[in-house]
Every structure is written in structure tokens, then in C-alpha cells.
Amino acid sequence: MPDTIYYAHSTETPDKSDWQLLKEHLINVAERASEFGKDFNAGPVAYTSGILHDLGKYSADFQKRLEGNPRRVDHSTAGAIEACKKYQKALGLIFAYVVSGHHGGLLNYGSIADGLKKRLHSDGLPDYSAYRTEIAIPDNMPSNLSLRPQPGKPGFSISFFTRMLFSCLVDADSLDTERFVDPTSSSIRGNCESTDALYEKFEEFMHKMNSQAKDTPINRERRSIFNQCVSAGQSPPGFFTLTVPTGGGKTLSSMAFALEHLKRHKLKRIFYVIPYTSIIEQNAHVFRKVLGGRNVLEHHSNFDADKIESDDMDTGAEALKLASENWDMPIVVTTNVQFFESLFSNRRSRCRKLHNLAKSVIILDEAQMLPTGYLLPCLAALSELVCNYGSTVVICTATQPKLNDLLGKGFCAREIVDSPEQLYETFRRVSVTDLGSLDDKELIDRIGVHRQALCIVNTRKHAKVLFDGLGASGNRYHLSARMCPVHRREKIAEIKQLLKEGKDCKVISTQLIEAGVDIDFPVVYRTMTGIDSIAQAAGRCNREGTLRNGEVFIFRSSERHGKATSWQNLTAEIGEMALRGSDDPLSLTTVSRYFEKLYHYKEDGGLDEKSILPLTEERIRELAFPFEDIAEKFREFLLTHLFLHRVSISASHTPKSAPVSPL
Numbered sequence: 001m002p003d004t005i006y007y008a009h010s011t012e013t014p015d016k017s018d019w020q021l022l023k024e025h026l027i028n029v030a031e032r033a034s035e036f037g038k039d040f041n042a043g044p045v046a047y048t049s050g051i052l053h054d055l056g057k058y059s060a061d062f063q064k065r066l067e068g069n070p071r072r073v074d075h076s077t078a079g080a081i082e083a084c085k086k087y088q089k090a091l092g093l094i095f096a097y098v099v100s101g102h103h104g105g106l107l108n109y110g111s112i113a114d115g116l117k118k119r120l121h122s123d124g125l126p127d128y129s130a131y132r133t134e135i136a137i138p139d140n141m142p143s144n145l146s147l148r149p150q151p152g153k154p155g156f157s158i159s160f161f162t163r164m165l166f167s168c169l170v171d172a173d174s175l176d177t178e179r180f181v182d183p184t185s186s187s188i189r190g191n192c193e194s195t196d197a198l199y200e201k202f203e204e205f206m207h208k209m210n211s212q213a214k215d216t217p218i219n220r221e222r223r224s225i226f227n228q229c230v231s232a233g234q235s236p237p238g239f240f241t242l243t244v245p246t247g248g249g250k251t252l253s254s255m256a257f258a259l260e261h262l263k264r265h266k267l268k269r270i271f272y273v274i275p276y277t278s279i280i281e282q283n284a285h286v287f288r289k290v291l292g293g294r295n296v297l298e299h300h301s302n303f304d305a306d307k308i309e310s311d312d313m314d315t316g317a318e319a320l321k322l323a324s325e326n327w328d329m330p331i332v333v334t335t336n337v338q339f340f341e342s343l344f345s346n347r348r349s350r351c352r353k354l355h356n357l358a359k360s361v362i363i364l365d366e367a368q369m370l371p372t373g374y375l376l377p378c379l380a381a382l383s384e385l386v387c388n389y390g391s392t393v394v395i396c397t398a399t400q401p402k403l404n405d406l407l408g409k410g411f412c413a414r415e416i417v418d419s420p421e422q423l424y425e426t427f428r429r430v431s432v433t434d435l436g437s438l439d440d441k442e443l444i445d446r447i448g449v450h451r452q453a454l455c456i457v458n459t460r461k462h463a464k465v466l467f468d469g470l471g472a473s474g475n476r477y478h479l480s481a482r483m484c485p486v487h488r489r490e491k492i493a494e495i496k497q498l499l500k501e502g503k504d505c506k507v508i509s510t511q512l513i514e515a516g517v518d519i520d521f522p523v524v525y526r527t528m529t530g531i532d533s534i535a536q537a538a539g540r541c542n543r544e545g546t547l548r549n550g551e552v553f554i555f556r557s558s559e560r561h562g563k564a565t566s567w568q569n570l571t572a573e574i575g576e577m578a579l580r581g582s583d584d585p586l587s588l589t590t591v592s593r594y595f596e597k598l599y600h601y602k603e604d605g606g607l608d609e610k611s612i613l614p615l616t617e618e619r620i621r622e623l624a625f626p627f628e629d630i631a632e633k634f635r636e637f638l639l640t641h642l643f644l645h646r647v648s649i650s651a652s653h654t655p656k657s658a659p660v661s662p663l
Contacts, residue, residue: 343378344381430552
């Protein structure tokens with residue numbers, strides 16, 4: 001039927017005068033996908049995926065569906081079949097994953113009875129051969145993908161490339177469809193400033209801040225850290241570490257590195273990845289003030305763009321909501337969960353944003369909180385971004401995890417600051433004393449002698465028992481993850497005010513208070529745990545350096561209700577091992593020893609609990625990847641591990657009945 005007109009999308013206009021032509025849609029998507037793919041040398045491949053993705057819409061059945069026929073029509077399998085016919089096996093199969101999944105998500109390869117393999121052997125598809133009258137599938141494809149597979153992980157590299165190609169296609173498809181069906185929303189996108197403009201804004205802010213800062217030894221050290229970060233930003237892309245103690249100004253210094261790096265190497269975006277929403281809210285607020293709200297996307301499950309303070313914004317809430325779909329903003333501040341789940345997801349909505357990670361700077365703040373049970377897959381994904389997608393990764397923390405040995409051959413993170421050990425001594429503000437075993441009465445008596453004290457324990461029950469034991473007199477507070485987020489934030493504000501006024505204040509809390517709460521006690525007690533958590537607790541002591549020395553006491557509870565969970569007990573045992581022979585529990589040497597022992601204990605499968613990496617290698621000869629299974633295993637782990645062990649302390653704008661989320 002040479003006179004037949006084929007459409008991709010319809011409107012309510014009966015004469016079809018404003019319907020979108022199918023050929024136009026295919027070319028639009030191909031061209032946009034190609035632009036995305038160029039960032040990792042995959043422009044022609046991405047272009048072809050755009051041509052292939054909707055070939056099934058050339059069937060009469062699909063055209064009838066656009067006219068109102070309710071019968072569902074499979075329009076995604078056709079392009080997958082054509083790709084396998086036209087191209088050599090590996091490339092054809094990669095196209096098949098991407099094209100067949102562009103609506104429902106990346107499929108398991110499966111077998112003849114299920115998954116992608118079943119789809120490729122489908123014999124009940126409507127006739128779509130009319131595509132040949134309008135569109136040509138490109139002939140010239142690269143003979144090899146421009147990938148450098150990680151040693152021992154060729155399957156992971158190819159599956160990761162498939163996700164990135166999938167991202168190019170589904171974002172291009174979504175954007176072109178949006179431009180047709182919702183031009184108003186489409187016009188809102190992309191109203192961001194250039195890297196040069198952001199650089200100038202940041203320089204102006206830092207010049208003003210430095211000119212107003214007192215010339216103290218600490219401020220001189222902060223300026224030195226900042227200048228070293230700017231200098232390191234001129235280095236070639238790769239892996240970096242930034243080991244800066246609490247109070248060293250690592251938030252602005254790491255941003256200085258990132259902006260310098262973007263400008264020097266013509267990169268595109270900065271991703272700030274943080275464990276908890278509380279820290280995200282603080283940092284995103286700072287970045288918006290410095291760089292402008294239209295350039296900063298805060299993306300986590302509790303974010304509500306409609307409720308951001310008006311003086312903190314220079315763009316509409318709708319623009320932020322749209323940018324959250326594909327991370328198309330110069331600065332993206334998000335959680336570990338959002339970031340890594342997207343990297344291992346098979347869903348269209350999650351994967352859509354991934355291509356924007358290419359040619360970016362990724363800063364992992366508080367990197368010691370990367371999920372240990374999935375550490376190897378997370379590091380493999382970061383290594384792919386560095387090796388094959390032109391990105392730079394900065395592992396940023398005061399307690400640097402020992403990751404170099406886990407990154408694999410050819411990767412070695414470069415430290416940005418000259419002497420982390422000397423910095424630790426310069427910013428040292430507390431002494432740590434090990435009290436050994438204490439029962440609740442002994443602990444309560446000790447807390448009672450202080451005017452202001454914080455005690456952090458591992459369980460809610462222990463916190464409640466200690467709080468009740470303190471009695472009702474004076475200003476006493478009990479904090480736990482079961483509290484309504486709004487109520488908890490109100491109580492923390494009260495505590496801060498009492499501390500500022502020098503009034504009596506005693507707080508019993510679970511470990512939630514370690515999660516980026518800007519609070520300052522002269523004395524902190526902490527149940528024995530991992531060295532990283534002890535360091536976090538110490539960060540709540542003499543935080544502002546107003547005392548000559550703050551006091552941190554670690555102890556072991558002799559009470560049954562004070563016993564830790566199995567994971568907490570493991571980290572505590574390893575923490576004790578790391579402390580043996582050390583006169584300073586918080587020194588970089590002790591921290592390094594702790595992580596070395598922790599990773600050694602977990603190395604036999606414990607750093608990849610769900611065997612994600614082996615799943616990508618098992619059937620590498622067939623390129624048979626279980627994308628659905630991997631996504632489910634990764635999400636299952638995040639939802640259980642992070643909710644149980646790393647609960648966020650803040651959920652801004654979350655209803656009182658809603659659960660607290662680290663997402």
C-alpha cells in the first residue's frame with residue numbers, strides 16, 4: 001500500500017492532520033540518541049537503535065490502534081528481530097535487548113520459552129514489512145564496540161554498554177514524544193547556565209567568603225585544601241580520593257575540584273552522591289545559593305520541588321521535576337540508593353538518565369557508607385564509567401575506605417591533598433577513651449555528671465531504657481528512627497539551641513544522629529561499633545573546635561538489650577581488632593586497618609552477596625544477560641540492607657504517616 005501514511009502518535013483530530021509521522025519520529029529519536037551516544041563513542045550505534053525501535057508500528061494492526069482499536073499490539077519486537085537478521089550476532093543481540101525493552105524494560109535473555117530469546121523466535125507478529133517503503137536500516141556499523149573490558153569482566157562491560165545504549169534510546173524516545181504530546185513541558189527543559197557561568201559564580205562566592213573569613217590556622221588549612229582541589233582539577237580524568245577531616249571544608253573544596261575539572265576537560269555534569277537525605281538537603285541548599293536553583297537538581301524520594309524556599313530558587317518546580325526524569329542538569333545531588341539502583345535497574349524510567357553520567361564528575365561523599373554487601377558491583381560500575389565513558393570519580397570522606405585493592409588492575413585512585421595524615425592532626429579536636437564494659441547504671445551515672453552529653457547506642461530498646469533511667473529532671477531527649485521526621489527535626493533544633501546557650505542538655509540516640517547532623521556536644525559516648533561509625537560519632541563532639549579538646553568515650557554494653565545486631569556485632573568485633581596496638585582509634589592508620597580487615601572478612605562472596613558480577617559472566621559466549629534478575633536482586637538488597645542499617649534521619653516534606661527513606 002504505497003499511499004498509506006504511517007503514524008507514530010495520534011491526537012484527537014479526526015483527519016490526522018496533526019498526527020506525528022512515524023518516519024519523522026524514527027529519525028528524530030535516532031538523531032537525538034546519536035547525540036547522547038557520542039559522549040561514549042557510540043553515536044552510530046545509538047542512531048541505529050532509534051531507527052529500529054518502532055519498526056513494529058508499520059503494521060496495519062498498530063495503525064488501527066492509533067485510530068481507536070483497543071487491541072494491544074507488540075511493536076517493540078520487530079526491530080529486535082530485524083537487528084538480529086542484519087548484524088553480526090553480538091551487535092544484533094545488543095540491539096535486540098535495547099529495542100525490545102524500550103517500553104517494558106531490559107529483559108532476561110532467558111530461553112526459547114521465556115525472555116528475549118522467546119521474543120526473537122516469535123512468529124505471531126503483525127506484518128510490519130511496510131517499513132522498507134519509508135526507512136532504511138543503516139548498513140555501516142562498527143565492527144567492534146569501542147570498549148576496554150575490565151580484566152575478568154567482559155560480560156559486565158558489555159552488559160553495562162547495553163544499559164547505556166538503552167538509556168540513549170529511551171531518553172531520546174521520551175523527549176521526542178514529549179515534544180509532540182506536551183510541547184509546553186518540552187520547552188521548559190534545558191534552561192541551565194554554561195560551565196563557564198557556573199565557574200564564575202563559584203569563584204565570586206569563594207572570593208567573598210574568603211575575604212570575610214578570619215585569618216586563623218584552621219582557615220588557612222581550609223584554603224590550602226581548597227587550592228589543592230583546584231590544582232588537582234586540572235589533572236586527567238580518572239579515580240581520585242579526597243581525604244579531609246570533619247571541618248576541613250570538603251563540600252566546597254570538592255565542588256571546586258569538579259568545576260575546574262569540567263572546565264579543563266569539557267565535561268558536562270557534576271553528580272554529588274550522598275548516603276542520607278539529611279546531608280543532601282544541606283548540601284543542595286548550599287549549591288543552590290552559590291550556583292543558582294536552575295542549575296542544581298536535588299533528587300531523592302523525599303524531595304518536593306513545590307516546597308523549596310522561594311529565595312532558594314530561580315526556576316520553577318516543574319523544571320526540576322522534569323530534570324529528575326533524566327538528570328539533565330549541570331549539578332545533580334542524589335542518594336547512594338538512587339544512583340546505584342539506576343545503574344543496575346532494567347526499567348525504562350530508571351535507566352533513562354544513565355547516559356548523562358558519561359563525561360561527568362561523580363563525587364561520592366561519605367564513601368565509607370557504600371553498601372559493603374554490594375561493594376564489588378558498585379566499584380565495577382564506577383570503573384566502567386571511568387574507563388569507557390570519560391567520567392571522573394572522587395571518593396570523598398574523612399575515613400577513607402581501602403578501595404584501591406578492589407578496583408581491579410589498571411585502576412589506582414590518586415589522593416588530592418598532599419598529606420592527609422598531617423591534616424588529621426591539624427583538625428584533631430577530640431580524644432577517645434575506651435571504657436571497656438559498662439552496665440546501664442554505670443553508664444547513666446557517667447552521663448549524669450556532665451552538663452551536656454550525647455550517648456549513641458545501637459538499638460532503639462537500649463536508647464529507651466537509658467533515657468528512662470536518666471529521670472525526668474532537666475533537658476532530656478530521646479531520638480530514634482521511629483519518631484516522626486518532622487518531630488525529630490524539631491527536637492534536634494531544640495537541642496541545638498540549648499547547646500548554643502550552654503544549658504543543661506543530655507541526649508540518648510540511636511546511630512541516626514551520626515548521619516550528617518550538624519550538632520556539637522562537648523562529650524560523646526558511643527557503644528563499640530565499626531571504626532567508621534565511631535569517627536562519625538566523634539564528628540558530633542567539639543565539632544566547631546570551641547574547646548581545647550572534646551571527649552569521646554567508647555564502651556561495650558553488658559546488658560542483653562544493649563547487644564548489637566549481627567552486622568553491628570561484626571563491625572564491632574572488627575573495630576576492636578583494628579584498635580589493638582593503636583593509641584588513636586580515629587587515626588588514618590587505624591581506619592585503614594579496619595577497612596582492610598572488614599573487606600578481608602567479607603571477600604569470599606561477602607562483597608557481592610547476590611553474585612551480581614558472576615551473573616553477567618555465566619553465559620557470556622551467548623551474550624545471555626539476566627537484566628531482570630540483576631535489577632531485582634540489587635533492589636532487594638538496597639531495600640533491606642539500607643532500611644535496616646542505614647536509616648535516614650531526615651525526610652523533609654514527608655507526611656507524618658510516611659516511612660523514613662534513604663532513597
